[in-house]
Amino acid sequence: MRPTDTSDPEYFHRVVDCQYACPAHTPVPEYIRLIAQQRYSEAYLINWESNVFPGVLGRTCDRPCEPACRRGRVEEEPVAICRLKRVAADYKDDIADRLPKAGKSNGKKIALIGGGPASLTVARDLAPLGYEMHLFDAQAKGGGFMRSEIPSFRLPESVLDEEVGYVLDLGIKATFNTFVDSLQSILDKDYDAVFVGSGAPRGRDLPNLPGRNEADKNIHIGLDWLANVAFEHVKKIGKRVIVLGGGNTAMDCCRTSRRLGGEEVKVIVRSPFADMKASDWEKEDAIHEGIPILDNHVPKEFVVEKGKLIGMRFEKVEAIYHEDKRRELVPTGDEPVFVPCDDVLIAIGQENAFPWIEPSTGVNFTSSGVPVLDPLTMQSTRSNVFFGGDAAFGPENIITAVAHGHQAAVSIDLFCRGADLKVRPAPDVTLVSQKMGIHEWSYDSEPVDGKREAVPLVELEKALKNRALEVELGFDLETAFKQAERCLNCDAQTVFVPSNCIECDACADICPTTCISFIENAPEPELRKNLLVPATNEEQPIYVSEKLKTGKVLVKDEDVCLHCGLCAERCPTAAWDMQKFFYNTAKAAPILGDAR
Template identity: 35%
Template sequence: MITALIFLGVLGIIAGAVLAVASKIFYVWEDPKVTRIRDSLAGANCGGCGFASCDAAADAIAAGKAGPDVCVAGGQEVAEAVAAIVGLAVGVKEPVLAESSCVGGLRARERYRYAGVLDCRAAYQLFHGEKDCERGCLGFGTCVRSCPFDAIAMGKEGIPVFDPGKCRGCGTCEKVCPKGIIAVISSSTKILRFNQEEDCLAPCRQACPAQIDIPRYIEYIKDGRYEDAIKTLKERNPFILSCGRVCPHPCEEICRRSIEDEPLAINQLKRFVADYEMNTGRHVPVTVAPDTGHKVAVIGGGPAGLSCAYFLRRLGHHVTVFEKNPKLGGMLYYGIPEYRLPKKILDWEIQGILDLGVEARTNVEFGKDFDLEALVAAGYEAIFLGVGAWNNTTLRLEGEDTIKGVIGGIQFLGRQGLGLPNPIGERVGVIGGGNTAIDSARTALRLGAKEVTIVYRRTKLEMPANYEEIKAAEAEGVNFLFLAAPNKLISDENGKLTHLEYLKMELGEPDESGRRRPIPIKGSETLLPLDNLIAAIGQYPDLSFIESGRRLKDIKTTRQSTIVADEYTGQTDILYVYAGGDALTGPGLAVEAIGSGRQAARAIHLYVTGQEVTVPLNRLCGFIEGTLFDMPYVVDILDEMEPQKRVKHHELEASERIHSMVEVDQTIDEAEARAEASRCLKCGLTCFGAVVYGVQKEAEIRKAA
């Protein structure tokens, strides 16, 4: 025993001596800088930096082959610590987060029953997986198991759920997803992206002019995640308070829920969550990319101009908005009455845009106080023309410009917005059938008119105004004179309007708009006694500034007084000048102007950063054929669902509202909002029925298998 112990002791001494000698001979010196860098890194070995390990990344940083901000897991704090070690400056990087584009999960139809290894990559090898959808998540959780930060979990609907507080944007999940439905993406990338034909888009998303991810924000409202809903909305629309009040919501017209009962109250849900933000007293923070140093001028502080400025600022550019009126807001401020969109609400929303760092100069008119040459000389690299449709289309009747008591609808509403006197008699006539006509009529009532009559040359069915606004006007006592067209203005010896002579009409064949053409009935002249007449038959942009500028004369215009520019980028013949909103399309919806402003911001960003100004060839230019209501199994699925009533629309009674500018429509409460959001089917292109069909039935099938 003693001999064995002595032997082991001697052996240990010899081994120690050999190792000591070897350490001197084979010693590998390690750069202390590399050690310090490695110790400063997050140590996740996630591979998001592009290197095999944190050791390899540290070597690359020390050798100058990688920047100090290469570690995606560590964030800005780690980048600054590494930069201090290597003696370099580090800029602020825009954060990136992972997200999935699949909304189907267990609801996606299956082509076969997969019984192999429970790994998405293995399942994909067999005919691209069991799901009958090229965009559909296979649901085996490979991304969950591969995430080094425990930032992903499989949700109850069989699709991955990402925790933004844990996600570091390393991209591991993106690499292991065989279907390519997970992307590590920044806010800037989202701003720059068009909806595309291969995207998984519900009908409501296909219809939205601003391309808002409607099902996503509704899902957040259902779960009580209101700030996430607001952030989702603001990825596409900075005017959610305003649009929640004035948008005609084309998204609701093709909501699949209407097959079963009634369409979802999408706009009321948007208004609820927008009011939630305002009632907190603070704007929900949105990301702004690091400063690029590029300067852009925006002409016009309406929805198109301010949206363009908002998205350009979020992309990191310096933006100045030039507005000829005293207040920003354009038609939202001067063209929409207070009872629909209170000024204090619009002001609060605009302040949120300015707080991002957008500069605004009011009471300055392009073409008079400054011109294109002055902007270029001041260092602006691109100019956006977002002027609104401020000129009224005339009635082309004798005395229209001289007879007292006749005014254009835009001028009438504009004077009201400016707080100027708007003298109104007891009998007021309004010519037109659009929203401006309805707004003018309802405003006249509130200013004291006893009798207000809208004269329209077609029938109620052909009126282009929002149906809700027409109903509200009827409830308030506005009269409608259909199939009547103005023929003559009659005044007294003092030049004051006394009557409108109109012709009765009948409808003929449809015209280019699809509406039946009105035809005058001979000998049907009729007099309508009036004290005031408001002409609201149309409007067009004021492009007089083009003639005042030397260089701007190269820009082409149309007969409709709009600017000729690319439909999707807004780029004109002067490559650094862009147009959007009414200046490009003619008078349109606020939400259309907002979408146009974002598209122009995208194009301007590409231009000032030296990239080619193009749009994807597969951009979504309409509805994706065969994805709305005509899929054979849609009705079968919805027939299994219990009908649920749409949330009730709240508004003040007519007697309470017609004597003041108090807001008419009211916001639904939290319980109503979450209940209404639960009616959403959470559609994709081919997936329906989030409430019953998908989660419940398919989960039972899987459990039994």
């Protein structure tokens, strides 16, 4: 196997599992350390630069970082990264004066269609460069789906207002209550570029199910219904509610129903419980609020009596998994199940919808209805139109929308400057030794034993009475500190200099998790097998050194490295060093620069 090239920042980036898994590549260990140091404002700003909505995401993120967390591999549970993000947002000081201001005008105008996380990210990234940003949204306030689809018992309006405000305060010219019904009309206004962040606004229906039309009054599309609740057009629902679907929207629908008078609320889903798309913690929250989840039930009919919906009939199925990973839902042959209800909420998915984009604009779409885009630049088939968020590749999540926004902003800036969009700016990377003394590091190198703690909740009875009352209370500072200490500091990289190594084996002997082997080189599969403990986790890289004096190589399996620094402490020749790796994805503008 060829020696590992650690001069490519992507190698060490990959070692920081949480940051690598995050679509926006937020420097997670860096802000967790700042929280442990009680520097909440700095922790917030690191987040804000990277993901624009730390307070929102600290409550609602899909958390791709947590399943990736190395702690989950050496112990049972990952660090509660998302909770800690919220701690930074909850306990920061007033940081408004540390945020960038709108730049001196550069004479360019950009239109943003939709006021959700993707558009707001583009606005935040480009405004400091002097672009004039014109934002259009159909709702009364900015935030998009963060405002209309996430119930306020999960995300208080004040938090959203604050973070949307930070962006709009950059001199964004926002036009609310205005639905853009023609892309051409925007293009006609001579913008230098247009960004489409209009989301995936259409909730799927079950138009062909018997009884659908007759019972229409009591059947609601989840997405529309949640928006109506958010804007207070809907204030109550029947006592018995069926929510169809197994995603996070279904979870929001059922929990909102419980707060609007729903007493017997059931989630009914076609797939097995384990296959449901909703995050595990959202399923747990729903069950905690007394909402049963019936899996393996396929809706067959809306049952209507005397013109009124009285229930639904389902066919019981079981999932059969084929070798090609295809899943088939096969009827069990049992009698159909009747579930009585007063209202049904359909939350079985959402779709992109662009009836307002004229074919003549030159913006082309695929057969599945999403725009044809360059996934690197987010540029559409019309060179001055860019897409991001759910509008780009279909429904994803907030953090993905933010990541799209950053890339689109970079592209728009390059485009407006006449530069090549494919030549992306390099990330901001530093790699600095943490050595303070013979066995002293400038990071907390000791991996502590503490467990992941559950977040405290408001009393159930109280929570169900008030739709706007936030259910999760967040960590207090003591719990936050303990949780922050669980972070293994994976950004403290083990940097090896083969020419210094005298092959004394000290690092291999001390390594608590047996990551280091001095071994004859071989092709990767063989090498992985020959290590002291075979490196079976193929998703994790192995580091291979240049050939050492004895002809062997040093191989380090990154999989369960604790970043405790013992290899470097036990190395007599400083061939190992612990170096802090800071990786910040390139934005259109240096957002905080030295203010960080």
